[in-house]
Amino acid sequence: MNKTNNEPKMPECERMRAVKDQSQAIGAFLEWVRSTKGWTLTEPWTDEYGRESQIPAGFVMEDLLAEFFKIDLKKVEEEKCALLDHIRREHDPT
Numbered sequence: 001m002n003k004t005n006n007e008p009k010m011p012e013c014e015r016m017r018a019v020k021d022q023s024q025a026i027g028a029f030l031e032w033v034r035s036t037k038g039w040t041l042t043e044p045w046t047d048e049y050g051r052e053s054q055i056p057a058g059f060v061m062e063d064l065l066a067e068f069f070k071i072d073l074k075k076v077e078e079e080k081c082a083l084l085d086h087i088r089r090e091h092d093p094t
Contacts, residue, residue, distance in 0.1 A: 008082040012075040019069045026068070027061055 016023075033039050042054035066073045 006086070008079065008086055010079040010083060012072055013079045016066075016069075016071045016076055019071070023065045023069060027065055030061065 030041075041057040041059070043057045044052060045055040046052050063073065065071075
């Protein structure tokens with residue numbers, strides 16, 4: 001996409017785009033491990049009697065990958081909204 005002078009900058013989106021292939025490969029691998037091997041990521045847990053065990057880790061894959069690649073998903077969303085606002089202003093017939 002060609003950027004006009006007043007088009008918002010999107011550094012976080014560009015960083016996310018730069019790691020897209022790696023991120024998708026890691027996500028596909030983790031999903032493969034889960035679906036074919038039955039393995040899950042776990043986290044330590046201690047019950048009310050002090051017994052320690054492991055429970056399935058509660059995470060969203062997109063959030064986990066964003067954390068790994070140091071991508072701020074909140075900034076990505078803000079940049080996308082700014083771009084959408086810009087496009088709307090550019091194409092507003094009034």
